[in-house]
Amino acid sequence: MGNLFAKKSMNKMMAEANEHGVDTLERVLGPVQLTALGIGAVIGAGIFVLSGLGARTAGPSLMLAFVLSGLGCAFAGLCYAEFAAMIPLAGSAYTYAYATLGELIAWIIGWDLTLEYAMGASTVSSGWSNNFVEMLNIFHLKFPLWLAYDHWTGLRQATDMVARGMVLSSHPGMVPGTPAFSDAMDALKAAHPPELVTQAHALLNAPHLFGVEIGINVPAFLIALVITAVLVVGIKESAKFNATIVAIKVGIVLFVLGLGSHYITKSNWGTDWHSFAPFGVGGIGLAAGLVFFSYIGFDAVSTTAQEAKNPQRDLPIGIIVSLSICTLLYIGVAAVLTGMVPWREVNIEAPISRAFLDHNLAWASNVVTIGALAGLTSVMLVMLLGQSRVLYSMAHDGLLPKKFFGDIHHKFRTPWKGTILAGLLAAIVGSITPIDDIGKMVNIGTLLAFVIVCIAVIVLRRTDPDRARPFRTPWVPVVPALGILFNGYMMYKLGIWNWVRLVVWLIIGLVVYFTYSRKHSTLQQSLEAKESVEIK
Incomplete structure (x- = not known):
């Protein structure tokens, strides 16, 4: 049982990070591209999709829900930044757990990240489809309901x-x-x-x-396949595609803030605490857990560590800057949305577009719809990018089949087989599953990953205090402890059924680990070989 918590050597990880060859990823990303990847993943679903669900849960206090979610992510983000600079490998939280908490915990996190990224892409593909249908309506084209939704x-x-x-x-x-x-x-x-x-x-x-x-959500299915094809072609091309879309959607968000502020009715925010937060602090906590999905993205930046030119410097920049920009934009949009429309009337499927329609601003609604399509496209791209890189890292440790998930395309230099599998999974789930159910599953899985990364920072500061840290999380253990507290609270507020789904998912993962991964783990094999030599 002791081997289950065996840790991967930090020195071995650093050696792997410096490897070059046909089966390694290409280092081409700088700080601007990494920040754009973070913004590309974060700005999208929260503003254009889940803000409606959050408004129905928290009322005008949705603004505070975004603040609560943002704080939880800020504390976790500082912990991610330390690890990303110190261990520039593609596995994100999976790799960090492997170095500090042992193989079994690392496997749980890797399996959990599959829930985050693949299911996250499914959620966004469903939201993309809603906005695609809205765009068709602009041109008076009707899409059959049973082909537009699950x-x-x-x-x-x-x-x-x-x-x-x-x-x-x-x-x-x-x-x-x-x-x-x-x-x-x-x-x-x-x-x-x-x-x-x-x-x-x-x-x-x-x-x-x-x-x-x-009912089959055909647009959701097709867009997931298109994004998968872009990711297979190469990381350079994917980064350029993402940067273009990020410029468009940030412009659209600023447009929403500028125009929407002229149509705010202050009474919509309420006249006292009860009307501002109709469901109290509990409602704010629940909404924070729901809209937390909005912030998933900065951790995806860390999955590109093996494709960053200068990971020790650039990864913390990408994580912290993207998270800071997006938090401010989210709070602003939440204020505008709940000021434009009474919270009971906020549309769940396309909240921003419908808010402008309610004010007879059809042209503005059309602009937002097109911006939402662009925004959600880049979110899917970064989610599926992160998924394939985590699978690649796990495969190189022997926990998944290396010939499949670790196979790098000879021309495109991408883990193409894992990318295609993740894209197909996202396409299928997004086309047949309701968006709110997928979103809740993703949130609790991501929150668990954040909690474990915060724990890992505290552990490594004690077990390896002299290790070089290009970026240091400030005020340890206070910041990681606050990350554990905030993210743990949001997990609690997501309710019993989401905990049941998470436990079932993790049980399935443990079955896979004990039937395949433990037997093929390179770390376990090296430990067994060492024990065999010592016995002889």
Whole structure:
């Protein structure tokens, strides 16, 4: 059992980081590209998708939810920066745990990161599809509901559309978008009249497979495959593609802040604490756990450590600068969104676009929709990039099949097989699973990774205090302890079912570890060989 917690030598890791050859990654990324990768992953889902879900959970205090999430990420980000500069390998939190907490914990984190990145890309592909459908509406093109959403989301959309028409016909003077209209819609859907159900299914008009109504999010499936192809072609090309998209979407976010600030109604923020935070501190904590997904991205920067020109200097810059910029933008957009639209009426699927539509700014809504498409595209790119690099690192340690996940394409110099597998997984899950369910799963997995990285910094400061640290996390152990506290609290607020999903996922991972990974681990094999020599 002692070997389960065997640690990988820091000296061996540094030697691996300095290796060159046909089976190693190419060092081509500088601080600007790394910061752009961080912004590319962070700005997207939080603003253009999950801000709507967060507003329904926290009300106007969504601003504080982003502050809480941002603090948790800031504390973890400082810990990531220390490790990224000290151990410039592609495995991110997996590699850091291997050096400090042992192989079994490293495996758990690596398996957990698979949940973060692949499922994160699935969530974003689903959000991308929502905005793609909105863009088609700009040109008066209709996409069949059962091909634009997974079955559950498509049925919900159809139900909302039918309910809206029924409320308007029964209350001709009622104005859509008002609190009274929203209450009437909620009451009708809660009553669940047979005609509502019948008309919703008729509008969905979905085919049946073995007697079961089906729905497939085709745009989500296709965009995941396109991004996968870009990543296979090469890291240079992927970085250029990402930088272009980042410039577009940051411009769109500044546009939202500038124009949206002119349509803020201060009363929408509430007149007292109760109206500002209708669900209290608990609601803020829950929303922080939900919108935490918005910040996933800065840790993906650390997965490109073996492709950074000067990782000791540039990785901390990429992590900290991207996180700082994105936190300020998120808080600003949360304030504008909840100021433009009463929190009960914020649209969950495309909150920013619909907010401008509510103010008869169709042209602005169109700009935001196009910006959201660009933003979510880069998020998927960085998520799938991070996933393939973690799989590559695990494969080089023998915990996954090296011939598959560690295989570098002779021309493109990318781990192409692992990239294709991760992309296919994201495409399939994103096309058949509701966005809110995937998002919650991703959040709890990422929070666990952050907690373990914070623990690892404290451990390594005690076990190897003299190790050279190009970047040092300030105020250890206070900063890592705060990271554990903040991120642990957000994990707690995500609820029992998300814990159940996480435990089930980790149990599956342990089965894989004990049936395959432990037997093929290069570290375990070297330890066994050493013990055999000592016995002889």
